[in-house]
Amino acid sequence: MRKTAMLAAAALLLASCASEPPHSLVTPFPAPTTGAKAQPGSSAKLPVPPASRRDQPPVRGVWLATVSRLDWPPASSVNASSPMLRISQQQQALRDKLDKLQRLGINTLFFQVKPDGTALWQSKILPWSDMLTGRIGQDPGYDPLQFVLDEAHKRGMKVHAWFNPYRVSVNTHAATVAALNRTLSLQPASIFVLHRDWVRIAGDRFVLDPGIPEARDWITSIVAEVVERYPIDGVQFDDYFYSESPGSALNDSQTYRTYGKGFASKADWRRHNTQQLIEQVSRTIHELKPDVEFGVSPAGVWRNRSHDAAGSETRGAAAYDESYADTRRWVQQGLLDYIAPQLYWPFSRSAARYDVLARWWANVVAASGTRLYIGIALYKVGEPSKLEPDWTVQGGVPELKKQLDLNESLPQIQGTILFRENYLNQPQTREAVNYLRSRWGN
Structure with missing residues (x-):
C-alpha cells in the first residue's frame, strides 16, 4: 500500500477531472448467489462467503509494513554479527511492538507477508524475503509469520496476512535485477526468472501483468498456501492492482491483443482481470477455510460523481478508473468479508472529505453482508501541510477524534485501521497516540 508511493498518489488525487468522463458503468446490485451479468470469460456464479460477522467487536487495527523495512524488521538487525543475534533482535522488536499495541487497545494486526515477489513465511512458491x-x-x-501469529494470538490479537498481489520488486535497479537473477539456482526461485514473460515495468517497479490468467492463478496459489498452512484470521489485498504512474505506464498492449477480445475497451478488460482475481481468491479462501476473512483495502474513492451518478461527491483519483478495481461491485456481489477503504483526508479537504466518503461507503455496505473498516492516515498526524493543516492542530487530536467519533456513530462502520505501525512511535504523533490510548487502551 501504500505510501511508498505517497507523492505519486497525492499527485493523482489532485489530478484534474476536466478530461472527458468515461462512459458510466454503474454496477448493478445483484443477489449474491447469482452475481452480475457475466462479461466475457467471467464465471456466471459467484461464491457466497459466510454470514456477516456483525456480532464481532469493532476492529481496532494497525497495518505493519515490511516492504523496505518500513515498520519491521529493524534495518540494523540485518547487519547483526551473527544469525542468532539477528533472529533475537527481530523477534524482540516484534514482541515489543505487540506489547505496545496491546496497551494501546489494538485487537487486529494487518501483517505484510508478501511485500513484493518474496515471502515472510516458509513458502514452497516464493523465495524468502531479503527484508x-x-x-x-x-x-x-525462523518463520516470521508463525512467530507473529503465536505472539499476537497470545495477546488476544487477530492477524490478517496482508499481500501485495502483483508487485515483484520496489525498483528496477541493476542491483535488483542481479539479485533476482541469482535466485535461479534456488528452490523456489523468483517468478522474475521462472516467468520473465509475465513481468512488466509499471510505476518504476517490476510487476506481474494482471491480464495473464496464469499469473492470477499463481497469486491465488500463494494465498492458498498461507491459508492452508497457517492459523491466520484473515487475508487482505492492498490497493495495488493495476499500479501505474504517469511516466511509467504498464505496457500490456500485447496481453490485451491476446486476451481482450470481446471487451469494448482496454479499461473494461482490465477491470475484468481484477474482478477475476478477486473472485477466484475469494472462492479459494472460503472453500479452504470458511472462517478466514477475505478483505481488500482500496483507494478511498470508488468513482467521482462527476463520472458516475453512483459515485461520491469527491474529486479524487478513483480506484475504478485508476487501478481498474470495481470495489463497489465486489461488495455488492458478496465477494468480500470486509472492505477497508483508505480515507486518508481530513474533514476539511474539499476534494475528498473524510465524512463524505465514510458516509458513502456506509451506504454501499448497508444492504450487504460485507463489514466496513476505515483506514485512517496516522502518517499525516503532526505533519505540516498547506492543504491539510488540521493534522497539526493540537497534535492532530481534534481531527482524529472527529474521525473516530463518526466511525463509531455509523452502525455500518465496524472498525478503524491505522496506517501505519511505526508512526505510533514518532514524536509528532505523541499527543494523538496518548489520545488513542485513553480511548481504546486496556
Whole structure:
C-alpha cells in the first residue's frame, strides 16, 4: 500500500477531472448467489462467503509494513554479527511492538507477508524475503509469520496476512535485477526468472501483468498456501492492482491483443482481470477455510460523481478508473468479508472529505453482508501541510477524534485501521497516540 508511493498518489488525487468522463458503468446490485451479468470469460456464479460477522467487536487495527523495512524488521538487525543475534533482535522488536499495541487497545494486526515477489513465511512458491537477511532466498532461521501469529494470538490479537498481489520488486535497479537473477539456482526461485514473460515495468517497479490468467492463478496459489498452512484470521489485498504512474505506464498492449477480445475497451478488460482475481481468491479462501476473512483495502474513492451518478461527491483519483478495481461491485456481489477503504483526508479537504466518503461507503455496505473498516492516515498526524493543516492542530487530536467519533456513530462502520505501525512511535504523533490510548487502551 501504500505510501511508498505517497507523492505519486497525492499527485493523482489532485489530478484534474476536466478530461472527458468515461462512459458510466454503474454496477448493478445483484443477489449474491447469482452475481452480475457475466462479461466475457467471467464465471456466471459467484461464491457466497459466510454470514456477516456483525456480532464481532469493532476492529481496532494497525497495518505493519515490511516492504523496505518500513515498520519491521529493524534495518540494523540485518547487519547483526551473527544469525542468532539477528533472529533475537527481530523477534524482540516484534514482541515489543505487540506489547505496545496491546496497551494501546489494538485487537487486529494487518501483517505484510508478501511485500513484493518474496515471502515472510516458509513458502514452497516464493523465495524468502531479503527484508529479513539482506539476501533474497536466504533462510532467516525462523518463520516470521508463525512467530507473529503465536505472539499476537497470545495477546488476544487477530492477524490478517496482508499481500501485495502483483508487485515483484520496489525498483528496477541493476542491483535488483542481479539479485533476482541469482535466485535461479534456488528452490523456489523468483517468478522474475521462472516467468520473465509475465513481468512488466509499471510505476518504476517490476510487476506481474494482471491480464495473464496464469499469473492470477499463481497469486491465488500463494494465498492458498498461507491459508492452508497457517492459523491466520484473515487475508487482505492492498490497493495495488493495476499500479501505474504517469511516466511509467504498464505496457500490456500485447496481453490485451491476446486476451481482450470481446471487451469494448482496454479499461473494461482490465477491470475484468481484477474482478477475476478477486473472485477466484475469494472462492479459494472460503472453500479452504470458511472462517478466514477475505478483505481488500482500496483507494478511498470508488468513482467521482462527476463520472458516475453512483459515485461520491469527491474529486479524487478513483480506484475504478485508476487501478481498474470495481470495489463497489465486489461488495455488492458478496465477494468480500470486509472492505477497508483508505480515507486518508481530513474533514476539511474539499476534494475528498473524510465524512463524505465514510458516509458513502456506509451506504454501499448497508444492504450487504460485507463489514466496513476505515483506514485512517496516522502518517499525516503532526505533519505540516498547506492543504491539510488540521493534522497539526493540537497534535492532530481534534481531527482524529472527529474521525473516530463518526466511525463509531455509523452502525455500518465496524472498525478503524491505522496506517501505519511505526508512526505510533514518532514524536509528532505523541499527543494523538496518548489520545488513542485513553480511548481504546486496556
